[in-house]
Amino acid sequence: MSEVTRILEAVERGEPNAAAELLPLVYEELRRLAAYQLAHETPGQTLQATALVHEAYLRLIGNPEQQWNGARHFFLAAAQAMRRILIDNARRKRAASHGGGRVRVDVERLQLAAAMPPDELLAVDDALERLAQVDPNAAELIRLRFYAGLDHGQTAEILGVSRRTADRLWAFARAWLFQEIRGESQT
Numbered sequence: 001m002s003e004v005t006r007i008l009e010a011v012e013r014g015e016p017n018a019a020a021e022l023l024p025l026v027y028e029e030l031r032r033l034a035a036y037q038l039a040h041e042t043p044g045q046t047l048q049a050t051a052l053v054h055e056a057y058l059r060l061i062g063n064p065e066q067q068w069n070g071a072r073h074f075f076l077a078a079a080q081a082m083r084r085i086l087i088d089n090a091r092r093k094r095a096a097s098h099g100g101g102r103v104r105v106d107v108e109r110l111q112l113a114a115a116m117p118p119d120e121l122l123a124v125d126d127a128l129e130r131l132a133q134v135d136p137n138a139a140e141l142i143r144l145r146f147y148a149g150l151d152h153g154q155t156a157e158i159l160g161v162s163r164r165t166a167d168r169l170w171a172f173a174r175a176w177l178f179q180e181i182r183g184e185s186q187t
Contacts, residue, residue: 008068011061019061030056030078036149047089056081072158076140079148086147087125090118127180131173138173141166 004025010018034049034056059081060066060074068074124146132139137159144155156166 002071004071004074005068008070008074012067022061023057026074026078027053027057029075033078033148033150034082047085052082052085055085059084072160075148075158076144079143079150083125083143083147086121090121090125093118123181124177127177130180131176134176135169135172137161138169138176141169142173142177145170 004022007018007022007025011022030053031049034052038047038049038052056078060077066077068077128139128142128146131142140159141155144150144158145152150158152163152166152170155170156163159166161169
């Protein structure tokens, strides 16, 4: 992680070869996360792990104004970029020509974003945006679990909290999302 942080700092300084040095260090981890997500995708999915990783990486490195506060920030941003890609993909699928409309989401079966139908994914994403206003740490944890496919231990490490704290955040966030989505589907 310290090597990733060093190279991220070089990217921020505008060093010409820094982005090329960063990709080999983070590619396998990003590829593993993307492959894990897409393995749970419904059959017929056209998005592949390699494309998801490349698109996320381009979004991360392609913004010259982006500043990184270490590897943790980079991987959180990677999870966010993957989330945005999946959300954009879901929105395209939900377009009027594909049926549109809202759908009730069962938060008890909350799983990786790639495995959810587009309408459910959008409902969860809307609720997640509201959660970020209430508790940013809980929202980050959900993003890492839901969009990057990380487990409790990995999310705790990336967030810099104990596993028990991560477990409490997970329980709170799931309950909060359940209440939020349930209320949304009843309107």
